Structure formats: structure tokens, C-alpha cells
Amino acid sequence: MTKKSNKAKQPPQLLRGMKDILPADQAAWLWLRQVVKDMAESYGFKRLDTPIMEAESLFSRTIGESSDIVNKEMFTFTDRGGGKVSLRPENTASFARAYIEHGFVNQPQPVKLYYFGPQFRYDRPQAGRYRQFFQFGFESFGDKNPVNDAQMIQLAHALLSYELKLPISLQVNSIGDKECRPNYIKTLTEYYKSRKNALCENCRERLPVNPLRLLDCKEKDCQELASGAPQIVDHLCEECRDHFVLLLEYLDELEIGYELNPRLVRGLDYYTKTVFEIWPADDPNGSQSALGGGGRYDDLIELLGGHSVPAVGFAVGAERIINQLAKVKIDPPAVPAPEVFLAQLGEKGRKRSLKLFEEMRRGGIRVMECLSKESIKAQLEVANRLNCVFSLILGQKEIMDDTVLIRDMENGIQEVVDFTKVIPEIKKRLEKYRTKHVKLDNNVPADQEQNKEEQKNE
Ligand code: AMP
Numbered sequence: 001m002t003k004k005s006n007k008a009k010q011p012p013q014l015l016r017g018m019k020d021i022l023p024a025d026q027a028a029w030l031w032l033r034q035v036v037k038d039m040a041e042s043y044g045f046k047r048l049d050t051p052i053m054e055a056e057s058l059f060s061r062t063i064g065e066s067s068d069i070v071n072k073e074m075f076t077f078t079d080r081g082g083g084k085v086s087l088r089p090e091n092t093a094s095f096a097r098a099y100i101e102h103g104f105v106n107q108p109q110p111v112k113l114y115y116f117g118p119q120f121r122y123d124r125p126q127a128g129r130y131r132q133f134f135q136f137g138f139e140s141f142g143d144k145n146p147v148n149d150a151q152m153i154q155l156a157h158a159l160l161s162y163e164l165k166l167p168i169s170l171q172v173n174s175i176g177d178k179e180c181r182p183n184y185i186k187t188l189t190e191y192y193k194s195r196k197n198a199l200c201e202n203c204r205e206r207l208p209v210n211p212l213r214l215l216d217c218k219e220k221d222c223q224e225l226a227s228g229a230p231q232i233v234d235h236l237c238e239e240c241r242d243h244f245v246l247l248l249e250y251l252d253e254l255e256i257g258y259e260l261n262p263r264l265v266r267g268l269d270y271y272t273k274t275v276f277e278i279w280p281a282d283d284p285n286g287s288q289s290a291l292g293g294g295g296r297y298d299d300l301i302e303l304l305g306g307h308s309v310p311a312v313g314f315a316v317g318a319e320r321i322i323n324q325l326a327k328v329k330i331d332p333p334a335v336p337a338p339e340v341f342l343a344q345l346g347e348k349g350r351k352r353s354l355k356l357f358e359e360m361r362r363g364g365i366r367v368m369e370c371l372s373k374e375s376i377k378a379q380l381e382v383a384n385r386l387n388c389v390f391s392l393i394l395g396q397k398e399i400m401d402d403t404v405l406i407r408d409m410e411n412g413i414q415e416v417v418d419f420t421k422v423i424p425e426i427k428k429r430l431e432k433y434r435t436k437h438v439k440l441d442n443n444v445p446a447d448q449e450q451n452k453e454e455q456k457n458e
Contacts, residue, residue, distance in 0.1 A: 015131070016125055016131065017122075017123065017125035017129075017130050017131030017132070018130065018131055018132050019130055019132070019133075019319070025322070027332045027335055028322050028325060028326075028332045029318070029322065030332070031332035031333060032136075032164075032318060032321060032322065033116060035159060035163045035164060036114070036116055036136045036159070037116075038163075039155060039158065039159045039163065040114040040138065043112070043138075043151070043155050044112055045112040045113060045114040045138055045140075046112065046113055046114070047113070047114055047115065047116075048095060048098060048113040048114070048115060049115065049117065050088070050091065050094035050095065050097075050098055050115070051088075051094075052087055052088055052117070052118060052120070053085050053086070053087055053088070054085065054086060054088055054093070054094055054097065055083065055084070055085060055086075056074070056076050056084040056085055056086040057084070058086075058093050058094070058097055058304075059074060059086055059088070059089060059090075059093055061303065061304065062092075062093040062096065062268075062269070062270050062300060062303060062304065063089070063090070063093065063268045063269060063270065064210075064268060064269025064270070066206075066209040066210040066269070067210070067267050067268055067269060068267055069089045069090070069121060069267065069268065070089075072122070073089060073121040073122045073123055074086045074087070074089055074120075074121070074122065075087040075120045075121075075122055075131075087120035088119055088120065089119055089120060089121045090119055090135065090268075090315060091115050091117065091119065091135060091137055091315065092137070092139060092270070092297065092300070092313060092315070093270075093300075093304075095113060095115070095139050095141075095313075096297075096300045096301050096304055096306075096311070097304060099111065099141055099301060099306065099309070100301060100304055100305065100306035104141065105142070105306065105307050105309060109141065109142025109143055109309075110140045110141055110142040110143040110148060111140070111141045111142055112138070112139070112140045112141075113138075113139050113140075113141070114136065114137065114138045114139070115135075115136060115137055116134065116135075116136040116318070117134065117135070117136075118132050118133070118134055119132070119133055119134070119135050120132050121133075127323075128289055128317075128319065128320050128323055130319060133317055133318070133319050134317070134318035134319065135315045135316060135317055135318065136315070136316055136318060137294070137313060137314060137315035137316065138152060138155060138156075138313055138314060139311060139312075139313035140152065140311060140312055140313060141301070141309055141310075141311040142309055142310065142311070143310060144298060144310035146243050146244075146246040146247040146250065146274070147246075147250060148312050149243075149247050149250075149273075149274045149295075149296055149312050150247055150250030150251060150254065152294060152312050152313065152314055153170065153172075153251065153256065153258075153276060153314075154254055154256065156278060156292060156294070156314050156316070157170065157256050157278075159316075160278060160291065160292075160316070160321070164321065164325065164330065165330055166280070166291070166321070166324055166325065166328065166330070167280065167281035167282070167328065168278050168279065168280060168281055168291065169259060169278070169279045169280070169281045169282075169283075169286060170256065170257065170258040170259065170276060170277075170278055171258070171259050171261040171264050171276060171277045171278070171279060171286070172247070172248075172251075172258045172259070172260060172261065172264070172274070172275070172276045173232070173233070173260065173261050173262060173263075173264040173265070173274075173275050173276070174232065174233060174236060174240055174241075174243070174244040174247075174273050174274055174275070175212065175232055175265055175266075175271055175272070175273070175275050175295075176232055176235065176236050176237065176240045176272070176273065177237070177239070177240055177272045177273055177298065177299075178272070178299065179237045179239070179240070180235055180236050180237035180240055181232075183235060184230070184232050184235040185211055185212065187230050187235065188211050188212070188214075188215075188229060188230055189207065189208075189211045191229050191230055192207050192211060192214055192225070192229070193207070195225055198221055198222075198225055199214070199221070199222055199225065200217065200219040200221065200222050202217070202219075203217050203219070203222050212265045213265060213267065214226065214229075215229060215262075215263040215264075215265050216263055216264065216265055216267075216287060218287070218288065226263050227263075229263075231262040232262065233260075233262060240273055243273050243274070244273065244274065247274055258276075261277075264276070264277055264287075266293060266295060270297045270299065270300045270303070271295045271296065271297055272295075272296050272297060272298045272299055273295070273296040273298065274295045274296045274312065275293070275294075275295035275296075276293060276294060276295060276314070277290045277292070277293035278290065278291045278292045278293065278316070279291065280324055280327075289320065290317075290320075291316055291317060291320050291321060291324060292314055292315055292316030292317060292320075293314060293315065294312070294313050294314020294315060295312065295313075295314070296310070296311070296312040297311050297312070297313070298310040298311065336366055337366070337386060337387060337388075338366045338367060338368035338386055338388055339365065339366045339367070339388060339389045339390070339430055339433075340360065340365055340366065340367045340368070340388055340389065340390050340391070340392060340426060340430070341367070341368050341369070341370075341379070341380075341382065341383030341386065341388040341390070341391040341392070341409075342356060342357055342360070342367055342368070342369040342391075342392050342394070343369075343370070343376050343379035343380060343383065343391050343392065343393045343394070344369075344371070344379075344393075344394040344395075345374075345376055345393075345394065345395045345396055346395075346396060346399075348396075348399045349394040349395065349396070349398075349399055350371055352394050352399065352419075353369060353371065353394055354371065356392070356394075356404075356422070357369050359423060360423060360426070363423050363427065364427075365423070365426060365427065365430065368382075368383075368386055368388065370382045376393060376395065379391075380407070383409060384409065387409075388409055389408075389409060389410070389429075389430065389433050390406055390407060390408060390409060390426060390429060390430070391406075391407040391409055392404050392405070392406060392407075392422065392426070393405040393406075393407060393414075398416075398419075401416075402418065402419045402420075403416045403417060403418055403419055404416075404417055404418075404419055404422045406422070406425065406426065406429070
């Protein structure tokens with residue numbers, strides 16, 4: 001056998017850093033998607049889906065040429081027409097493009113939009129870091145008042161902490177704007193220049209290009225230097241300071257706890273004023289395992305050639321949330337189990353079941369089948385395992401007589417009913433069963449309830 005044919009026989013594998021979301025994991029994902037959708041609706045955000053591929057320049061112009069994302073992590077290639085395109089590494093730039101392109105500026109402001117979709121970064125794969133990962137995010141365009149920043153944080157906090165019950169830690173900072181940041185950057189660069197020898201190689205390279213990023217370097221020596229570095233909050237202009245103070249007042253009013261983190265800068269160029277991140281609570285690697293982050297980006301739309309439109313938003317990593325839920329042992333709500341099992345014998349039984357199944361589903365009955373099993377016994381075992389309340393049996397005799405056997409799975413009692421009456425009959429029985437169980441769940445002894453029921457019927 002040649003080498004080539006050996007290779008051809010190797011089963012295909014996932015690309016590095018990519019992940020299948022298996023059926024067993026879907027309950028948590030569905031829950032997360034539902035919570036995000038419900039929160040968006042409650043807070044008045046409309047869904048916007050943008051393509052996963054955009055012109056490369058959209059990201060390099062906005063996220064910044066010197067950022068890790070643009071520099072090292074984008075999936076960029078030339079398409080067949082010679083265009084330079086990228087898989088989106090995040091969604092905010094695409095939303096800004098869409099805002100301009102669809103004339104959202106002419107709608108009542110703020111325009112509040114959200115997404116839930118895959119993003120792509122050629123990151124070094126490790127725990128919680130993938131090359132395709134999902135983010136959901138909320139963006140609000142058109143209002144510069146810090147109440148919007150506060151509402152974004154309130155939304156993120158309510159979603160993660162109240163709805164999903166995750167213990168979290170909120171980190172906030174302000175990184176100023178084009179008025180005050182240049183001066184701060186000068187001061188910061190001076191500070192680092194005189195300590196250059198103590199910096200890691202990466203930071204030494206970054207110093208002339210993106211000195212802010214030195215503040216969140218993970219190397220121990222650099223972290224020590226960062227803790228003594230001048231802080232931007234001491235260099236904010238009046239407007240940025242007032243904005244930040246007001247935001248903190250809003251958070252205090254909301255009783256949302258936060259940590260002022262002078263080293264929080266976020267890795268993207270487009271932020272102005274407020275920046276924040278949400279970390280798992282008590283995680284020593286908080287900054288590396290951040291669940292989400294965001295901030296204000298007042299210059300982004302203008303930078304892309306639109307009007308001057310202030311904006312604020314945040315993004316959360318869905319895989320990080322799913323992993324964190326599992327880590328702190330929070331299960332998604334249970335999916336309603338099937339209540340009725342449809343068992344059949346022979347070809348005729350199978351035909352009838354196939355049709356009856358859909359009719360029952362349309363009738364709002366949670367029904368399950370096992371059309372590939374032949375024996376009734378084996379099918380009833382499945383029904384037992386699924387904890388079904390009733391089984392419907394379509395055997396040879398029932399097919400001949402145009403009937404169905406209803407089997408009560410609790411006590412094994414079986415009754416024959418007309419095929420045409422089976423749906424109303426099963427609905428009636430399910431109703432009775434549910435009422436009995438609601439009462440049982442409310443701690444009313446079953447025999448008392450049954451006595452009352454019988455007296456009523458007499
Ligand atoms: P960022 O805007 O880069 O801070 O990303 C926002 C959130 O997306 C992060 O806090 C993570 O939860 C998530 N995220 C970013 N990059 C990745 C990745 N490579 N794999 C999984 N999740 C990621």
C-alpha cells in the first residue's frame with residue numbers, strides 16, 4: 001500500500017482550536033441563547049446578524065494595526081476576486097459598518113442592537129481559548145450620557161449574575177479620550193523608558209507602538225512595574241473625569257459592586273472613556289479567563305467615515321460562560337421530558353404510529369417513539385427509562401379492531417380505546433395526572449386528594 005492511500009484513509013479531524021458543540025452540551029447552549037434573547041427583548045435591543053467575513057481593512061482600521069488581534073490573530077486571505085478579507089475576530093466593527101451602511105443614524109437614537117454568533121481568532125489554543133468561539137454582545141449607538149454605560153453594565157451584571165447565577169467580579173476603568181490620553185501616554189512612556197531593562201521582550205517591543213498594553217502584561221516583572229506606573233484616572237480631562245464619576249455614582253445607586261482597576265485597558269484601539277471587564281469571582285487568573293468585556297467607543301463610527309456617533313457596548317464569550325457554569329456546577333433548566341410513549345408492532349402498526357405521532361405532537365402532547373425497535377417489551381423498557389406517564393400500544397389486535405391500548409406506566413393497568421378517540425382521551429388523562437402531581441408537589445397527601453376527587457364524581 002502506498003503512503004498516499006494510507007493518508008486518504010485517515011479519518012478527518014477537527015482543525016486545531018475548533019470545537020464541536022455536541023448534543024449533550026446543547027441544553028446549556030440553548031439556555032444561554034434563550035437568556036440572551038430574553039434579556040435583549042426586556043432591555044429593548046434588536047437583533048442584527050452581520051456576515052462572518054468582512055473586508056480586512058474594517059478590522060485593521062478600527063481594532064488597530066498594533067493590537068494582538070490584527071497583528072497575530074486574524075484569519076485573513078485573498079478571495080478569488082483579489083480582495084483581502086478576514087473572518088471577523090469580533091463583532092463591534094461590523095456593527096459600526098452596518099450602522100453607517102443602513103443609515104441607522106436616521107432612526108431615533110440610541111439604536112440598541114445585539115448579536116450571538118461565531119468569531120475567529122488564530123489564538124494559541126488552550127483552556128477557554130479557541131480559534132472559533134461564540135460571542136454575544138450588546139451595542140448602543142447615539143447617546144454619550146454615562147447612564148448608557150451604566151445600563152450596559154447593569155445588563156451584563158443581571159444576565160451573568162442574576163439570570164445565570166454566576167459569581168462574578170466587575171472591573172472598571174476609564175482610559176480617557178483623544179483630549180487627555182495622548183498626554184497620559186507620554187507620561188507612561190517616560191515611566192517605562194527609564195525601566196526598559198526590567199521589561200519582558202514583548203513589552204519592550206510594544207513600548208513605542210502601544211504603551212497602554214504594557215499595563216496588562218501577564219509577566220511577573222512587568223506586573224510589578226505596572227503596579228507602580230502612573231494611573232490614567234489621575235490624568236483624565238474634565239469631561240472624562242465627570243463621565244467616569246457619574247458612571248460610578250450610577251453603579252453605586254444600582255448597588256453593583258465593582259473594583260476600580262487602573263491596569264484595565266482592553267486590547268482594542270477604538271475604546272474611549274469607560275472600559276470594563278467581567279471576571280469569574282475569586283479567580284487568580286481573572287484577566288486571562290475574563291468572561292466578557294466592553295466599553296465606550298465614541299470615535300469608531302466617525303473613524304469609519306460616518307457621523308460623530310457616540311456608542312457603548314460589551315461582548316461575552318459563550319464558551320467561557322458554558323465552561324464556568326459547569327465549573328461552579330450550575331445546571332441548565334431541565335428540558336420537559338416526554339409524557340407519552342408510542343409503541344407499535346409490525347409494519348401496519350409502524351405506519352399508523354408514524355401518523356399518530358405527528359397528530360399527537362400537533363395536539364401539544366409531548367410524545368416519544370422508538371420506531372426502530374421490533375418488540376413491544378423492548379419499547380416499553382424505553383418508555384420506563386424515559387419515565388413516560390402513559391404508553392400507547394398499537395399491536396396486531398389493535399390494528400384489526402381500530403383501537404389503541406393505553407397503558408398507565410405507574411401501575412401497569414391497560415385499557416382499550418377507539419383509535420379515533422385516543423388523542424382526546426390521552427389529553428384528559430394527562431390533565432388529571434398533572435393536576436394530581438401539582439397537588440402532590442404542594443404536599444397535599446395523594447389519598448386525600450383522590451378521596452376529594454371521588455366524592456366530587458359521586
Ligand atoms: P475581548 O473583546 O477580546 O475581550 O473578548 C470578549 C470575550 O470573548 C472575552 O472575555 C472572552 O470571554 C471571549 N473570548 C475572546 N477570545 C476568545 C477565544 N480565543 N476563545 C474563547 N473565548 C474568547
